[in-house]
Amino acid sequence: MSDDFFVDDGTRTRTAPRGAGTSEGAQEMASRVSTDPVELRREVGAVLRLPEGGVLDSGDIDVERRDDETMIINMGPQHPSTHGVLRLMLELDGELVLRTKPVIGYLHTGMEKTGEELTYVQGATNVTRMDYLSPLNNELVFSLAVESLLGIELPPRAVWIRMLLSELQRISSHLMWMATNGMDLGSTSMMIYGFREREMVLSFFEKATGLRMNHNFIRPGGVAADLPDGWRDDVDVLCETILARTYEYDELLTGQPIFRERTEGVGNLTADQALALSITGPILRSTGVAWDLRRSMPYLAYDQVDFDVIVGTYGDNFDRYSIRLNEIRESIRIVRQVVERMPPGDYRSQDRKVTPPPRARIDESMEALIHHFKVFTEGFKVPEGEVYVAIESPRGELGCYLVSDGSSKPYRLHIRGPSFVNLQAVPLLLRGGLVADAVAIISSVDPVMGEVDR
Amino acid sequence: MTADAPGAGTGVGTDEPAEAAPQSGPGPATATATATATATVLPEVPRASGPATSEIAFPPRDRYLDMLSSYRDAGFETCADLCAVDYLTHPGRALPEGVRAERFEVVVNLLSLSQRRRVRIRVQVPEDDPVLASAIDLYPGVDAMEREAFDLVGVRFDGHPDLTRILMPEDWEGHPLRKDYGVGRVPVQFKEAPGPR
Numbered sequence: 289m290s291d292d293f294f295v296d297d298g299t300r301t302r303t304a305p306r307g308a309g310t311s312e313g314a315q316e317m318a319s320r321v322s323t324d325p326v327e328l329r330r331e332v333g334a335v336l337r338l339p340e341g342g343v344l345d346s347g348d349i350d351v352e353r354r355d356d357e358t359m360i361i362n363m364g365p366q367h368p369s370t371h372g373v374l375r376l377m378l379e380l381d382g383e384l385v386l387r388t389k390p391v392i393g394y395l396h397t398g399m400e401k402t403g404e405e406l407t408y409v410q411g412a413t414n415v416t417r418m419d420y421l422s423p424l425n426n427e428l429v430f431s432l433a434v435e436s437l438l439g440i441e442l443p444p445r446a447v448w449i450r451m452l453l454s455e456l457q458r459i460s461s462h463l464m465w466m467a468t469n470g471m472d473l474g475s476t477s478m479m480i481y482g483f484r485e486r487e488m489v490l491s492f493f494e495k496a497t498g499l500r501m502n503h504n505f506i507r508p509g510g511v512a513a514d515l516p517d518g519w520r521d522d523v524d525v526l527c528e529t530i531l532a533r534t535y536e537y538d539e540l541l542t543g544q545p546i547f548r549e550r551t552e553g554v555g556n557l558t559a560d561q562a563l564a565l566s567i568t569g570p571i572l573r574s575t576g577v578a579w580d581l582r583r584s585m586p587y588l589a590y591d592q593v594d595f596d597v598i599v600g601t602y603g604d605n606f607d608r609y610s611i612r613l614n615e616i617r618e619s620i621r622i623v624r625q626v627v628e629r630m631p632p633g634d635y636r637s638q639d640r641k642v643t644p645p646p647r648a649r650i651d652e653s654m655e656a657l658i659h660h661f662k663v664f665t666e667g668f669k670v671p672e673g674e675v676y677v678a679i680e681s682p683r684g685e686l687g688c689y690l691v692s693d694g695s696s697k698p699y700r701l702h703i704r705g706p707s708f709v710n711l712q713a714v715p716l717l718l719r720g721g722l723v724a725d726a727v728a729i730i731s732s733v734d735p736v737m738g739e740v741d742r
Numbered sequence: 743m744t745a746d747a748p749g750a751g752t753g754v755g756t757d758e759p760a761e762a763a764p765q766s767g768p769g770p771a772t773a774t775a776t777a778t779a780t781a782t783v784l785p786e787v788p789r790a791s792g793p794a795t796s797e798i799a800f801p802p803r804d805r806y807l808d809m810l811s812s813y814r815d816a817g818f819e820t821c822a823d824l825c826a827v828d829y830l831t832h833p834g835r836a837l838p839e840g841v842r843a844e845r846f847e848v849v850v851n852l853l854s855l856s857q858r859r860r861v862r863i864r865v866q867v868p869e870d871d872p873v874l875a876s877a878i879d880l881y882p883g884v885d886a887m888e889r890e891a892f893d894l895v896g897v898r899f900d901g902h903p904d905l906t907r908i909l910m911p912e913d914w915e916g917h918p919l920r921k922d923y924g925v926g927r928v929p930v931q932f933k934e935a936p937g938p939r
Binding site: 678709711 | 849
């Protein structure tokens with residue numbers, strides 16, 4: 289097959305022509321002959337523009353390869369192990385991955401635009417659907433941003449309830465990851481165990497918030513309700529069971545030779561690369577950088593509880609696995625301290641501006657009824673300003689950039705989804721590896737497409 | 743909860759817990775104090791301070807890359823976030839003196855792991871020429887974020903090697919997060935309403 293088989297018809301422009309229409313050319317990965325050499329080097333090298341210069345040298349990268357030796361294949365968007373609708377285009381030479389390009393947007397529903405149309409009261413229902421594996425963290429970051437602009441202070445019990453739920457959410461999210469990661473590596477039993485334990489956490493959420501997912505429980509001004517009676521017992525049982533089960537996972541996976549063969553030394557990342565690519569969360573920590581916003585820039589009351597930040601050494605799949613497994617244990621540690629030290633008091637701010645009057649008052653006071661009605665129809669107004677708030681979600685730095693123009697709806701709501709940014713590591717992690725490892729590597733990045741596409 | 747955030751060593755509670763912000767938050771006096779104390783790079787560029795981030799810089803468009811590289815040299819290892827805002831219907835926002843409000847704004851949040859600090863950079867981008875230099879050589883992690891800002895708001899990033907749409911389909915018309923982009927809705931069909939025929 290000759291090179292002219294690949295006709296460059298000029299439709300695959302790789303750089304944006306100034307002043308062209310709104311369509312800027314193909315998102316897909318193009319064949320080598322029709323790709324601009326600079327861009328090709330970047331794609332082959334995955335990251336070339338590292339700040340310190342020389343982690344990857346463009347001279348080392350062999351772009352002189354005949355097109356008919358390689359093959360571009362699609363993985364996804366309907367592939368069962370790409371965790372949702374992630375589509376990867378892989379250029380393969382036999383079993384080796386040469387170039388990778390994630391193509392995303394299949395789940396884009398314009399949630400940031402929707403957020404501009406909803407009041408601050410309604411906003412939490414919108415953001416909670418972004419990262420559907422840790423909805424409470426989305427609500428938390430949105431609420432923290434709104435409260436920061438409002439300048440209200442929360443009663444301690446609200447803060448600690450938020451912390452309890454946030455940590456339980458981390459446990460459930462990591463359990464889900466353990467399950468799917470096990471499945472991707474062929475361990476079907478891990479799939480079943482992971483979902484079984486996650487269901488325990490979700491049952492507690494159902495009891496406390498009314499829903500298993502998409503709770504709309506953490507709201508600007510506090511939380512929606514107090515914890516249900518007997519929550520301490522439920523949480524105690526949950527901690528005890530899941531902690532015991534994590535040691536079963538150790539027996540099932542951690543020490544198992546096949547599992548270690550498939551994860552150790554696969555998908556290596558260095559700290560420089562991770563920082564250059566803005567990677568956060570367990571992937572950054574697997575490279576040995578002890579960066580956890582709960583510790584480094586504490587929010588809620590994380591500066592008052594005792595926990596360890598788990599770091600890895602090699603930045604490979606196995607490190608990412610062990611970090612997540614141990615983070616479950618650390619989260620259990622935090623949850624136990626929260627159970628022990630949960631302060632009494634109110635579960636939401638009594639700032640009249642944001643909090644509707646209690647139900648009992650509505651029956652006896654007309655003003656309270658009007659106030660209640662206004663909070664839920666018009667919403668409350670938030671002072672002009674802009675703020676960026678970040679928290680540590682199970683996947684990394686979950687940020688919320690909120691601009692208010694003084695009305696009751698956000699002027700601009702931008703969510704910095706950790707999955708969206710972390711996905712940039714995929715081409716680098718897959719580079720030079722085997723197709724068989726691709727599935728394991730994608731899984732170890734833990735992308736949640738709802739958050740990637742928003 | 744105290745205001746002694748871990749950044750206290752550097753003189754700023756950079757990431758004060760949001761609840762504590764109103765009490766300990768940057769009043770006008772402290773704001774200027776911290777701003778001058780922490781303006782380590784390009785001090786002539788206008789600054790402001792806001793809740794949760796004590797240093798917000800407003801460089802002109804041609805000094806944007808200078809600013810980023812100076813911050814990178816000053817220890818801001820990673821670019822946490824980049825997004826664009828369309829201020830079409832809210833032109834009278836508060837900006838420090840010497841900064842002319844334009845329709846678009848590109849907002850970059852930098853993070854220093856070693857100093858546990860954040861800074862925010864807000865660049866004004868005019869409507870008739872919505873182009874900004876790409877930061878991809880300084881912070882490769884902005885690759886996807888710049889594509890997103892281009893896709894949704896329509897700010898072009900000069901020098902980005904692959905500035906294509908990322909979330910919308912590649913043949914999509916318009917930039918959905920612009921304020922003059924219609925929201926669109928499906929009319930509610932009540933039971934009594936006449937059918938489609």
